[in-house]
Amino acid sequence: MVGFPKDFLWGGAIAANQAEGGFGLGGKGLSLADVHLYDPTQDIQAASLDSDMTLAQVEQRIKDQNGYYPKRVGIDFYHTYPTDLALLKEMGFKTFRTSIDWSRIFPQGDELEPNEEGLAFYDRLIDSIIANGMEPIITMLHYETPLYLTTKYGGWQNRKLVDFFVKYGKILLERYQGKVNYWIVINQINLVQFESFNSTGICSDQTDHLEQAKFQAIHHQFVASAKVVELAKQIAPTIKVGTMVADCTAYPYSCDPNDVLLALKRNRMQYFYTDVQLRGRYPQYALNYFSDHKITIKKEAGDDELLRRATMQFLALSYYYSQTVSSKQDTMNPMTMTKNPHLKANPWGWAVDPQGFYNSLSQYYDRYQVPLMVAENGFGMYDQVEHGRIHDDYRIDYLREHILQMQQALQDGAEIFAYCAWGPIDIVSCSSAEMEKRYGFIYVVQDNAGNGSKQRIKKDSFWWYQKVIESNGNVL
Template identity: 70%
Template sequence: MSSTFPKDFLWGGAVAANQCEGAFNVGGKGMSLADVHLYHSDQDIISHDSDMTLAQVKAAIEDKVGYYPKRHGINFYHTFKEDLKLLAEMGFKTFRTSIDWSRIFPNGDELAPNEEGLAFYDRLIDEIRSHGMEPIITMLHYETPLNITLKYGGWNNRKVVDFFARYGETLLNHFKGRVKYWIVINQINLMYHESFNSVAICADTVDNLDEAKYQAIHNQMVATALIAKKAREISPDFHMGTMLADCTAYPESCHPDDIVLAMKRNRLQYYFTDVQFRGSYPGYMNRFFVENNIDIKSQEEDAAILKENTLDFLAISYYYSSMVSAKQNGMNPIDLSKNPHLKANPWGWAVDPKGLYNALCQYFDRYQVPIMIAENGFGMYDKLEDGQVHDDYRISYLSDHIAQVKEAIKDGVDIFAYCAWGPIDIVSCSSAEMEKRYGFIYVDIDNEGKGTKQRIKKDSFNWYKKVIESNGEIL
């Protein structure tokens, strides 16, 4: 039994290109899905609704008045050297970010990459490595080029498989020897929660949206397998992973109806990784497709591609736990009940450190593959007072969750990395808020893009530095 974190454990943090880089029209970059996410002061309005329409997309492209925060981020495109220096001061062993597909192939379907885009990521990855950090790179983190939606209808079009595979192969060849860990697609299961971000389909352009989403995921899994195949041909040093947002749910009670509902709902989450680690569609999904009139168009070679090119590791994001009740909820993955035993943050996310321990053990028991915690963090409205941010609530949240990671390690779960989400404040994925903050470093920008852009260390900065120095022994 191991009672401590491994000596070579990768402590660090994670961001996404579309939430931090900005410079959306610099260096030959094309528009991506993230660039049409409008900020609303009324947070009851979610402009990137899972069922975004083609009219909304076209209106966003032409809009000269609205504010689109992900086009600007925190200007990481120009400040990454200074920002990475701050992360290095905390002792980061790893830094996870994404490469924006629309910087490399602006329209997604080009035959040759944009060299200026590759040059930017050369500078970024070399800078990460210069600080002794292991780069963890996500190939797709909600940055599908907008042209894929406008010209091809989204990921449900089989042509996109080849486009993405070309992009993936380009990255593997270009960054060979500098990047070892690759997450092909971020949170592939969030097609339920963030459909447009995930699969680039406008709801009003397909007859059967659910079928189109599952077709898109099939195409993403085939493309991922093709990239994994190419990775093994290019270098034995590559480690190829997939990523889930943990959306598994507790049953409300021990009533058999609650137990069975939770089991069936959880299988809708496991199905993505059942395919990517076991190499074929599970029987329960074949039944689900039949009973829900979903017809997946699969090419003859797809079964072999999936079977022969399973992945090496699982990356998970974990923020909160969920609960379902047979009396209140059905099979829709976003239909949940509140857990009366847990407190939530202002966005309704139930704080549950033991839920992370539970999730890690369940995934490892099921797949027996190494696990990376690719995201874990606490979003909150931080107050900047007299040049300081006292974020004890963030320290408490992260400390309690890291303690549960250690419990999983004691059980023999193979965990090799912990990436705190948003180690420097960035634009929120779901709400496009800047003021929903996760970082150890405060960035003085408000929801409308105003502010000095100054970087300020929060109390959690020095706390996380001690966590890393002690290899998780001081929490």
């Protein structure tokens, strides 16, 4: 089997809103993530109740003095990043992906001037990433839209957010020119129907046609992303700007032609996001879907030409599990799916499917022929500390099998240049706001209620991943 490229970027990824904490410090404003309330009674296999929120819920949570909001606390990476990055350096990380919290730079989102104290924090963080021998991969928007842009403007359905975001993006591109070569504009842009509020900042009662508002918001994100690509080309030719999707493509449950057809149609509406951003136009199947669902995308003059000429330069993917659809019980709603009887799942119902990783990487590369980055891949599980050690063989097994499938995709011609394991240090869960859904090579002593010393402990997987990187994937 072919080996990994000699300059392959092994590393890991986190998000500012799940790790930093530092709530209210350095001039930071409220972001969408800051009103994600932890609910200990939640069904962890169900969609987050915060995926669709009302404006009244948002306003109540802004005032709430009693609830626990874990993303305001994170793992205190805002203060601990020097020692945390040193641990990643010890593992041999070649790259580290994180996000910049928009609400640290523009606390409300619509200010005329950026918050210099927020920028100074990211100056220090990015310099530290580089000093520790890692290539920074930075996401401009990872569910951190300033909350004020929801309460005043109605979120991304409002065209004004395009200009607000592009202004923010221009500041980042100019300030970190020569330091950050890889930018992901928007994290998992296709998860709008799973993470509606996080993705678009639209409250469900701020529109009479929520699905239309969501797709209008996505159009605005497409336009903003294309404008960022054009800015990057003007600022420095070394900058690479990519889009990112979560793999939500599905298998047919059976060879019943109805199952096969549903999977095909579902998958095309997942490829919609990358078809627009990598091929540069709205595909006919998407236009037909919009017509069938009475959705009208409002465009300004020049939008289509902008999307055509300013396509993304790479595709970043997150992959955790595969999905299966049955025509007997599932619909075009991507949140509907059928359990695959051939696969085992983690406690959150995420089916472990390494071969699905090969399938996803291969399908995306075959379709677009652009460089691929694995922006997230990992295994969430409850870890147990036993005599000061964490024996996480299940995580090692998961990652080993997925890396082998990634290697097979390389063997078959896919161009993959980076692998970022998700959550190399335990962080707050995006969907459930749990701390105890752990992905890391490094354990953080902190529970779901935020209690604990926040001490860092190396898991068995720490030493395993260290050897993987040192051997460039030859020792698994």
